[in-house]
Amino acid sequence: MDEDFFQKSELYQDLYYITKGREKCAPNHNFGPNIREYYLMHIILNGKGYFETETSKFNLSRGQFFIIFPDEQTFYQADEEDPWEYIWFGFDGRVAEAILASMGVNRQIPIGSINKFDESNLFIEDMVGMEPFEHENRIQLQGMLYWLISLLDSKTRNNTMKPIEKINRKIVYTYDAINFIKQNYQNVDFLIGDISDYLSLNDSYLTSIFRKTTGRTLHEYLIDYRIQKSREYLETTDFNVREVAEKIGYKNSLSFTRVFKRKIGMTPTEYKKMTKKR
Template identity: 35%
Template sequence: MKHVSGYTNSARFRALEDLQKDSADLCLIYCGWEYCEPGHRYGPNMRTTYVLHIIRSGRGTLEIHNQKYELTAGDAFLLCPDVEAWYEADWEDPWSYMWVGFTGYRAQEYAGHAGFTKRTPIRKVNCGKELNSYIDGILEAHQLSYTDELKRNGYLMLFFATLMEDYKKIVPAIANQHSYPGSVYVKHAMEYIAYHYREKIKINELADYIGVNRSYLTSSFKKAIGCSPQEYLVNLRMEKAREMLRNTGMQINAVAAAVGYQDQLAFSKIFKQHFGTSPKAYREMGEELQLVSEKGKYTSKKM
C-alpha cells in the first residue's frame, strides 16, 4: 500500500497536497495558492487539520461560528480541526489566497503565538510578501526526498516565525506567551513531559513537581494549547512513535517501550486510534507523488 501525495502546477492554481507527517511538533500536510473564479465556494465542511489562509488580493466572505466576515487583501483566517466553516470568493472582485495545512502536537501552540485561536480566527497580517515567498519555496521543494523534506520544514518554520514577529508588532501584550496566570506552569510542564515522556508520568505527580494542583494545571493547559496534560503526553508519544516507525528499523515492541509503553498491545491500540492504522501497517506504507497540471486532476487515494 502506498500513500499518494499530489503536486498541481498551473497558471491559476498551485498546490502540494496530502504529505506524510514528517515532524512530531509541527507537520506540513498541504499548501498552495489560487486565483479563485468569481463566486468560488468551499464548504461548509469541517477540517481534520489546521488550515491557515492569507488573502493576497480581491475580496470574499467567510462564515464561521455562525458569523459572517467580509475579508479582503491582507486578512488571514485560521480553520481549526472539527470547526465547521465555509468561504466564498466575491463575484466582482474574487480573491486570490494562499494556504498552509498543518498538524502536530504543538500546532495549536504555534498558531496561538502567531495570533490565531479557535475564538479569534481572523487577523490582519503585514508580511504577506515574505509568507508568499516561503510557500513558493515549499512548492518548489515538492519531491518526496529527504533533502526536499528538510527544505519544506525549514520554510514552514520561517513562515511561522515571520507570522509571530508580525503579531508581536501589532499586539505585543497579547502576543507575550506569559500574558495570563498559569502559562508559566504550562511551559514547565511541557518541558518536563518533553524530557520524560519515555517514563511513567502521573499527572498528579507532575502537578506536585511544578507546585500546583492537578485541576489548575489541567485548566491552564486547556487554555494554553486546547488539551489536557494527559492528552498532550499521549499526542507527543504517538508522534514520536510515528517518527521512529518511519525513520528507524526498531522492532515495534522497542518503539513502544521507547515512548513509555511496556505493553505492545496497548501501544498498538492507541496508535491505531490516532492514525487509523496499526504500527506495522504504517511502517509498510510506501509513498508516491502524483504530478498533474490542472486543478481537480489529483485525487487522494491509497495504491
C-alpha cells in the first residue's frame, strides 16, 4: 500500500485535496466497518468487489467508483477470484457535497462509472503519482481534483443493489455520538460520560458499539478530533499554543503539548514552524 497525506490549508477551503494512494488487494481483502471524517473516492483499476453503505450493497468492477461520505459507516471487500486494485483520493471542503450532488452523486447513490475510463486512466495514474508536498504540485492537484469529479457518472444500471431491510441502530448511535463530540469538544469540562447521558444509553454499551463501529474508543475519537482541529488552528491562524489548547478543550497547554507530540511526533510549536515554511 502506498499513500500520502497533506494537511489542510487556508488556501483551500471550498474543495481541497487531502490524501491519495493505491492498493492491489488480496482475495477477500476488506476494510470496515468504519467511519471517515472526510470524503474518500475509490476508482477501480482492475478486478471487482463490493461496497456496502448503511442501506445498500453494490457490486463494482473496473472503471467504476465508490465514494465514502463523512460520518457514514461503510464496508468494502475484494472479490475472492478476481480481487480489485484501486486508487483512492481523499478530499473535503465546504462545498464538496454540493459539487458531488451536481454530478448526481450523493449519500443514496455513492457509486457509478468514470466517463471514458480507458482515456482518463493515464491521467488518473499521473495524479496519484504526484509528489504532494511541492507547492506547484499542490496547486495542480487542486485543479485535477475538480477535473476528476467532472468525470463521475452516477448511472447505476450496471450495478446490483441490495437494500438492507432495516437501519442498524448501532450505526445511528455511533453517528449521534460523533456529532455530539464535534459539538462539544471545545468545552474544557466535557466528559465521555456526557455522551451516553445525552443518548440515554448505558456507558459500557455505547463504548462497546462505538469501538466495534469505528475501531476506536470514544476517548480516542475525542482526542483524535481535538488534535485534528488543533492542526487546523496551527496551520491557518496566528494563535499561540496556549490559545489553541483552549480552543480545543484543554485546560492547560502542557497536557495538550504532550498529547499532540504523542500523536503527531512533534510539538505544536515545531509543527507550526514546519507548516509556515511551506
